[in-house]
């Protein structure tokens with residue numbers, strides 16, 4: 055395990071972070087003349103809390119993590135980008151991931167001019183830690199693992215993930231965007247044992263709040279401090295912080311939604327498997343499933359004509375003739391199934 059001094063870019067280690075007005079003053083005051091805000095149009099006239107302390111208190115309670123081990127980002131995409139900006143020296147370092155997986159890791163690598171190395175998953179979408187780790191060298195700063203994986207839907211085998219955690223010396227990022235739908239334990243629980251682990255989560259999926267753009271990273275407080283130094287000072291808007299708080303206080307509703315989505319997923323998969331076009335439905339632990347069909351592009355366009363949009367993944371490696379289908383409401387799912395029953399005729 056390398057320590058942070060060996061992993062963090064020198065310019066980031068030496069950085070004097072921007073100190074905004076709301077950082078410098080945190081006491082009690084009635085008159086705020088420190089930040090060049092307008093006195094009109096409350097509450098939007100005020101800059102939001104740069105460290106989102108109230109939101110973090112609520113997240114800490116829901117996720118059972120210390121507040122200083124939480125980073126709140128403008129979507130988890132912000133946290134992914136920060137991993138590159140903090141740890142990876144452009145045109146010198148590299149990161150390792152597998153494929154197929156979430157596209158943002160490679161896009162962020164490209165934007166930051168970092169070499170992206172990807173090991174193929176097995177044909178059943180299981181992970182070979184050995185094949186992945188074989189791509190790593192002394193300039194590999196981070197490994198990205200997504201579980202449950204997008205677009206395949208499956209959870210990675212715990213033993214293989216553990217091999218990566220135990221053998222890789224740099225930063226291991228585990229993206230649990232769909233973790234709320236899975237029975238598997240969150241890797242958050244391993245944070246005390248793995249100081250170089252970053253676990254990502256988001257309010258965009260099970261929390262049904264993609265519109266507020268709020269993602270989370272959980273990690274050792276030293277890593278969180280680096281993320282706070284590098285992020286934009288006011289990265290989460292006031293309306294988003296308020297909305298996040300009110301959503302986080304209604305967790306029972308989310309648990310209810312998850313139950314409904316999982317029960318619909320069972321039903322849709324069972325109905326889908328009876329369709330003539332269905333070749334193979336891959337095991338899923340998420341709020342979507344990947345299915346191999348007779349002719350994915352043609353069925354994709356047919357569904358579009360019915361006003362139903364799914365994701366054609368047929369050009370993705372290992373996903374030939376595969377569609378990725380999100381679970382919707384019962385009515386939406388029935389619209390999909392009925393359209394496909396018509397297609398067969």
Ligand SMILES: *Cc1c(COP(=O)(O)O)cnc(C)c1O
Nearest residue numbers: 129130131156204231256258269
């Ligand atoms: C949807 C998704 C996210 C969420 O990104 P946000 O920026 O938080 O909306 C992250 N990772 C994966 C794998 C996803 O599919």
